[in-house]
Amino acid sequence: MKLSRTVGLAVAVSLVAGAVAALAQISGAATADPIANVVDAAGHLRVPADYRTLYQALGNWAIAADSGQGSKEMHAVYASPGAIDAYRRTGHFPDGAVLVKEVFATSTNEMTTGTVSHAESSRAGSSW
Numbered sequence: 001m002k003l004s005r006t007v008g009l010a011v012a013v014s015l016v017a018g019a020v021a022a023l024a025q026i027s028g029a030a031t032a033d034p035i036a037n038v039v040d041a042a043g044h045l046r047v048p049a050d051y052r053t054l055y056q057a058l059g060n061w062a063i064a065a066d067s068g069q070g071s072k073e074m075h076a077v078y079a080s081p082g083a084i085d086a087y088r089r090t091g092h093f094p095d096g097a098v099l100v101k102e103v104f105a106t107s108t109n110e111m112t113t114g115t116v117s118h119a120e121s122s123r124a125g126s127s128w
Contacts, residue, residue: 038098051100056084058099062106062117070108071117077101 037048039079041121062071079087083097093099104119 019113030078046102048098051078055098055100058084064119065108068108069115074104074106074117075101076104081115 037046037050039045049084058077058079060076062075063069063073063075065072077094080096080098083091085091085101086092086094086097102122106117106123107120108117110116
């Protein structure tokens with residue numbers, strides 16, 4: 001399960017990083033700051049440390065438990081600055097857009113409001 005999320009995230013980020021590298025090579029210019037912090041000098045991808053504060057929240061959802069009540073995971077997706085506006089204008093994410101999908105393991109408990117699932121730990125896919 002964790003492997004499939006990591007592989008999916010790796011594929012998405014690899015496509016974005018490839019587009020960024022191609023654009024930088026074609027233009028001969030340095031990469032923009034929001035994108036530069038996702039690829040290190042050796043070309044390895046990583047989750048930007050500041051994505052929760054600098055990126056725009058794209059959406060959140062919960063994955064239902066395999067059995068019983070509650071959720072087994074909660075997901076949150078963030079987009080690099082300007083990527084959502086560009087998508088709304090054109091219907092496509094621009095070359096160089098970076099998306100981060102964060103997956104939280106959950107805990108489900110009975111509370112005064114009913115059965116509640118809440119995030120326990122995050123797996124933002126730092127090893128892409």
